[in-house]
Amino acid sequence: MRQLLDIRRIYAEDEAVASERGQEILARWPDAEVVPVASHWNIPEVHGDERNVSRWVRIKTEALVLGVKKSVVTRPNGRSADFIAPSTANGCAMACAYCYVPRRKGYSNPVTVFTNIDQIARHLARHVAKQGPKTEPNQCDPEAWVYDIGENSDCSVDAMLSGNVRELADLFRMLPTAKASFATKHVNRDLLDWDPMGRTRIRFSLMPHETAKVTDIRTSPIAERIAAIDDFVEAGFEVHVNFSPIVLTPTWFEDWTELLRQVEAGIGAKAKAQLAAEVIFLTHNEQLHETNLGWHPKAEELLWRPDLQEPKVSQNGQLNVRYRAEQKRRHLDRFQALVARELPYCRIRYAF
Structure with missing residues (x-):
């Protein structure tokens, strides 16, 4: 795979540069040009310039943004997770064609790392303590409050840029009533040394290889993601899978049948005993369509x-587009029956 990160320019708010995390990141790329900016959301040469469309991947590779997250808020969710934690990063070095993050960030979305990780961690610790024990099981988890820590980025890639994700994994390891959760399309084996003690759920996103070749740009190959599941379970992660997005190609059902059989053949008993899945059909966006x-x-x-x-x-x-409701319902029922047949041990936590 082509080098995912070759940071040459770091756009940075003054407060982010002055922080301990900011200094740590700058030290990782001492030869990068540091460009002062007033706001991580308003960088004219990166965001909002339609000429950047043709440089989409290059900007993701070479640019990094350092900022301070101003609004440190945890939001209720109730779908994939009980809560959405404050983001420690925004954007991604990968370039999945259906990603929703660029819809807010304009014509390019390199990673923005938020350097006020101590503030975010303290907020999360207080929020978890306020919830107390989880007294009723739900689709997110039967026992623990689940906090999605990667809503706007891929934490496996973020962990290559800073210690933010590691700090949150260490925090949740000490919180017996909660666990962290994030979806990923990148296999970062450095995480295997973290010892999360079951308090971090990693969700490997999977889709048929032929579709992923077209849509999942700069990501780890599907076979590599499947092959990593056993190793991450053995390392102390809870590992689930995201069957998403399901794209209705002419051969989608046959392709997914083959993928599920690859999962069955590719993971061991320990992984199967704790496996669960999310099923999400594609939602697209007209603005992103025009950008793509x-x-x-x-x-x-x-x-x-x-x-x-x-x-x-x-x-x-x-304003998004999705598959027509009646057709989607029929396809969703068919897909859930397929999972029950091919992976009978895999509980579907959430389907949309």
């Missing part, structure tokens, strides 16, 4: 299907 046409039009042949999709207003007011 500028750098990866082939992906849009799979993702943009007006003949199958209908408009949907998201929770944050975005």
Whole structure:
């Protein structure tokens, strides 16, 4: 795989540079040009400039942003997790064609690392303590409050940039009533040394190889993700899988059947005993569709299907498109039956 990160420019707020975490990150790339910025959200040459579409991947590779997260808030969720933790990063070095993060960040979304990790960790510790023990099981977890720590980034990649994710994993290891959770498409084997003691749930996102070749740009190959599951379970992580997004290609059902059989053959008894899954059908976005046409039009042949999709207003007011409700319900039922047949030990926690 082409080098994921070759940081040459670091756009940085003054407060982020002055922090201990900021200094740690700058020391990792001593030859990078440091560009002072007033706000990590407002960098004209990175965000909002449509000329950057053709440089989409290059910017992800070479640029890094350091900022201070101003709003440190935990939000209720109740779907994949009980709560969404404050982000310790935003953006990604990978370039999945369906990713929703660029919809907010404009025409490019290199990683922004938030350096006020101590403030975020203290907030989370207080929030967990306030909840007390979980008294009723739910789809997120039967016993622990689950906090998604990677809503706007991929934590496996973030861990290559700073110690933020490691600090949160260490924090949750000490919190018997809660666990951290994040989805990933990157196999970072450095995490195997963390000893999370079952308090961090890593969710490997999986999809058929032929679809992933088109849509999952710069990610770890699907076979590598499956092969990593046993190792992460053995290292003390809880490992689930995300079957997402499900893209309705002409051969989608046959392709997913083959993928599920690869999972069955590729993991051992210990992983199977604790496995659970999320199932998420594709939601796309018109603005992202237009952006993708500028750098990866082939992906849009799979993702943009007006003949199958209908408009949907998201929770944050975005105008998205999703598969038509009646068709999606039928396909979702069919897919869940497929999982029950091929992976009968794999509980589906959440399906959408």
